[in-house]
Amino acid sequence: MKLKDLSELLHLSQTTVSRALNGYPEVAEATRRRVLAAAEAHGYRPNMRARSLATGRAMAIGHVIPVTARHEMVNPIFADFLAGAGEVYSRRGYDMLISIVPDEDQEQAYRELRTKGSVDGLIVHAPKLGDPRVHLLTEIGMPFVVHGRASDAVEPYSWVDMNNTHAFRRATDLLLDLGHRRIALVNGLENMDFAIRRRAGFEEAFAARGLTPDPALMTSEEMTEVYGHDTARTLLATAAPPTAFLVSSILPAIGVRRAIEEVGLRMGRDVSVITHDDDLSYLKNRGDVPVFTATRSSVRAAGQRAAEMLLDLVESPGSGPREQLLEADLILGQSTGPLLQSVSR
Amino acid sequence: MKLKDLSELLHLSQTTVSRALNGYPEVAEATRRRVLAAAEAHGYRPNMRARSLATGRAMAIGHVIPVTARHEMVNPIFADFLAGAGEVYSRRGYDMLISIVPDEDQEQAYRELRTKGSVDGLIVHAPKLGDPRVHLLTEIGMPFVVHGRASDAVEPYSWVDMNNTHAFRRATDLLLDLGHRRIALVNGLENMDFAIRRRAGFEEAFAARGLTPDPALMTSEEMTEVYGHDTARTLLATAAPPTAFLVSSILPAIGVRRAIEEVGLRMGRDVSVITHDDDLSYLKNRGDVPVFTATRSSVRAAGQRAAEMLLDLVESPGSGPREQLLEADLILGQSTGPLLQSVSR
DNA sequence: TCGATCATCCAAAGCGCTTTGGGGTGAGTC
DNA sequence: GACTCACCCCAAAGCGCTTTGGATGATCGA
Numbered sequence: 001m002k003l004k005d006l007s008e009l010l011h012l013s014q015t016t017v018s019r020a021l022n023g024y025p026e027v028a029e030a031t032r033r034r035v036l037a038a039a040e041a042h043g044y045r046p047n048m049r050a051r052s053l054a055t056g057r058a059m060a061i062g063h064v065i066p067v068t069a070r071h072e073m074v075n076p077i078f079a080d081f082l083a084g085a086g087e088v089y090s091r092r093g094y095d096m097l098i099s100i101v102p103d104e105d106q107e108q109a110y111r112e113l114r115t116k117g118s119v120d121g122l123i124v125h126a127p128k129l130g131d132p133r134v135h136l137l138t139e140i141g142m143p144f145v146v147h148g149r150a151s152d153a154v155e156p157y158s159w160v161d162m163n164n165t166h167a168f169r170r171a172t173d174l175l176l177d178l179g180h181r182r183i184a185l186v187n188g189l190e191n192m193d194f195a196i197r198r199r200a201g202f203e204e205a206f207a208a209r210g211l212t213p214d215p216a217l218m219t220s221e222e223m224t225e226v227y228g229h230d231t232a233r234t235l236l237a238t239a240a241p242p243t244a245f246l247v248s249s250i251l252p253a254i255g256v257r258r259a260i261e262e263v264g265l266r267m268g269r270d271v272s273v274i275t276h277d278d279d280l281s282y283l284k285n286r287g288d289v290p291v292f293t294a295t296r297s298s299v300r301a302a303g304q305r306a307a308e309m310l311l312d313l314v315e316s317p318g319s320g321p322r323e324q325l326l327e328a329d330l331i332l333g334q335s336t337g338p339l340l341q342s343v344s345r
Numbered sequence: 346m347k348l349k350d351l352s353e354l355l356h357l358s359q360t361t362v363s364r365a366l367n368g369y370p371e372v373a374e375a376t377r378r379r380v381l382a383a384a385e386a387h388g389y390r391p392n393m394r395a396r397s398l399a400t401g402r403a404m405a406i407g408h409v410i411p412v413t414a415r416h417e418m419v420n421p422i423f424a425d426f427l428a429g430a431g432e433v434y435s436r437r438g439y440d441m442l443i444s445i446v447p448d449e450d451q452e453q454a455y456r457e458l459r460t461k462g463s464v465d466g467l468i469v470h471a472p473k474l475g476d477p478r479v480h481l482l483t484e485i486g487m488p489f490v491v492h493g494r495a496s497d498a499v500e501p502y503s504w505v506d507m508n509n510t511h512a513f514r515r516a517t518d519l520l521l522d523l524g525h526r527r528i529a530l531v532n533g534l535e536n537m538d539f540a541i542r543r544r545a546g547f548e549e550a551f552a553a554r555g556l557t558p559d560p561a562l563m564t565s566e567e568m569t570e571v572y573g574h575d576t577a578r579t580l581l582a583t584a585a586p587p588t589a590f591l592v593s594s595i596l597p598a599i600g601v602r603r604a605i606e607e608v609g610l611r612m613g614r615d616v617s618v619i620t621h622d623d624d625l626s627y628l629k630n631r632g633d634v635p636v637f638t639a640t641r642s643s644v645r646a647a648g649q650r651a652a653e654m655l656l657d658l659v660e661s662p663g664s665g666p667r668e669q670l671l672e673a674d675l676i677l678g679q680s681t682g683p684l685l686q687s688v689s690r
Numbered sequence: 691t692c693g694a695t696c697a698t699c700c701a702a703a704g705c706g707c708t709t710t711g712g713g714g715t716g717a718g719t720c
Numbered sequence: 721g722a723c724t725c726a727c728c729c730c731a732a733a734g735c736g737c738t739t740t741g742g743a744t745g746a747t748c749g750a
Contacts, residue, residue: 002737003738014700016700047737053394053706067432078424079419079420079424080419083445087412090446095443097440098440098442099440116392224628225628281417281420284571348708357729359730360730361728363708367708372727372729393707398736398737399706399708692750696746701743705739706735708733709734713731717724
């Protein structure tokens with residue numbers, strides 16, 4: 001069933017049917033109702049490709065996922081972000097287009113999305129320090145929202161981010177308050193903007209007390225469970241092991257816990273752990289008293305906010321860059337406790 | 346830069362330029378080279394919407410993600426599957442379209458994808474018992490591949506699945522060989538096809554030895570970490586606790602481990618655990634001796650295979666349904682050991 | 691009563707591409 | 721020298737929709 005069929009069936013022109021369907025005022029109410037009823041009855045759906053071609057709007061938002069040897073965006077955190085964004089898209093009638101692209105082809109991929117006309121806007125994931133994408137996308141005039149921030153961008157741009165610095169400052173303060181001084185920072189890849197900010201918050205808390213963190217206790221890697229485990233295992237075996245860990249995600253935090261237990265210590269008593277908790281659907285850190293003390297900020301909510309912002313931008317172009325900073329809660333769980341004198345040296 | 350511009354620039358007709366670009370034979374080699382060079386130089390990319398409209402092919406594959414109150418497909422396993430499929434799509438020039446749809450609107454959503462013409466084919470996720478989608482999609486004539494199987498479908502259909510029954514049969518056999526009899530099955534939702542098969546394998550192994558598993562030890566839920574933990578915690582507190590757990594995914598397995606350790610037991614000595622391991626990028630169960638003894642089958646590989654199969658189907662229609670059954674490896678890790686007489690009763 | 695205004699509707703021109711159905715041109719054939 | 725026959729190339733007709741620029745009456749004010 002196409003527009004032509006429907007219009008012939010109704011003895012109306014395609015113009016009128018189209019207008020009736022799309023809510024234009026130039027059509028009598030009675031006619032509109034007739035058209036709507038007929039469309040419903042015959043299950044008419046406009047062909048999106050044709051409509052897109054005519055309107056110039058794709059009704060789709062793109063997410064391009066860079067894949068490098070070291071870093072793979074397709075992680076559980078990303079999945080939850082997508083879930084949040086996807087809800088918003090479908091509610092507002094947009095599709096979600098995902099392209100998985102090798103890192104080196106990225107600029108190419110973005111340009112193609114523009115000229116191929118398959119999307120109306122983009123979400124930029126995992127911004128790095130010196131990320132060229134902000135410049136690239138403003139240059140080619142593609143609406144976009146960054147999940148996170150590209151600190152050193154010169155152009156203004158829209159973003160949704162969590163207050164990483166503040167969250168990690170608070171978490172570090174808590175550990176320091178509990179008496180810990182040898183605190184390990186198990187961070188994400190430090191070419192990522194969020195990791196840099198988290199480290200900044202960490203160092204800020206130390207500096208505010210006239211202390212400096214031990215660089216040997218700061219690590220930076222892709223945030224897998226194995227990374228958390230191996231790092232903790234290594235650090236705990238040193239002559240001067242940390243008495244607390246501040247971990248960048250719940251996945252490595254699980255690894256850290258595993259390592260702690262392997263060496264016969266108890267998390268929350270012998271070793272304290274605070275993690276950032278993205279509130280992932282499948283890895284909830286909840287309960288009366290959550291397992292982990294954590295800075296919590298739902299990445300799913302961030303996905304929703306970013307999607308809404310982007311659609312607003314797409315639908316009212318030139319409405320200037322927007323920004324949204326989400327604060328994280330600091331949730332007390334079972335994984336933190338005061339420094340044990342017997343364990344400290 | 347559009348086709349018209351390019352053709353005027355080259356003093357050729359749009360026809361010839363289009364043919365040269367798309368590798369049709371009716372154009373002289375020299376001309377083709379000229380066209381290709383000019384296209385490259387001016388960064389010409391055909392507008393996909395226009396091309397789609399003309400060819401009737403969307404060059405996109407859809408994944409519709411049902412969202413219910415209980416079950417959310419956007420889980421880490423799904424993310425890895427997407428990663429695998431996405432690689433294949435981009436290699437073969439397809440886009441990946443994701444729609445997140447409330448369960449009750451699903452039929453609607455599938456029909457729309459067809460008439461809106463936004464995709465050339467679909468991957469069907471999480472098939473349930475009595476899943477109506479196989480019928481629906483064959484009826485509306487949309488190519489599709491099921492990830493898993495819809496056991497009770499009447500029409501033939503294409504699928505990629507892991508041999509769930511066999512894998513769980515083998516895992517159960519191992520536990521039985523080690524002397525365990527009180528084995529808990531921490532399964533996924535049992536309206537899902539895969540969960541039914543896994544349970545079948547589990548029961549089969551018991552039956553082959555003239556035994557029957559204790560129904561009280563079989564649970565079925567969405568496969569989260571919390572589910573694994575709570576289930577294990579509950580079961581371990583009963584008068585006749587299990588001495589081994591067979592778990593359907595690494596996420597609940599992590600929860601089971603947490604519960605075991607909370608009650609002061611040691612996994613692999615006091616309580617054995619085997620999990621199914623989808624070989625998730627961010628939750629690797631690797632190492633010289635992996636933490637978990639596991640049935641391992643990469644869901645990412647499954648995503649690749651499903652995508653390849655679907656594209657083949659799309660590109661050569663009527664080439665009949667295809668099937669692929671992937672076998673899982675049984676990997677020995679640290680989480681299994683012989684039944685301790687002191688623990689058994 | 692007559693032009694002006696409004697409310698409805700329509701024909702046709704795109705949107706940017708592919709593809710059908712020829713149409714020249716020069717080499718090869720008898 | 722006339723006739724095929726490849727070989728290249730082109731004009732134009734779609735693909736299914738939106739949108740421009742009227743056309744047609746009906747209504748209205750003076």
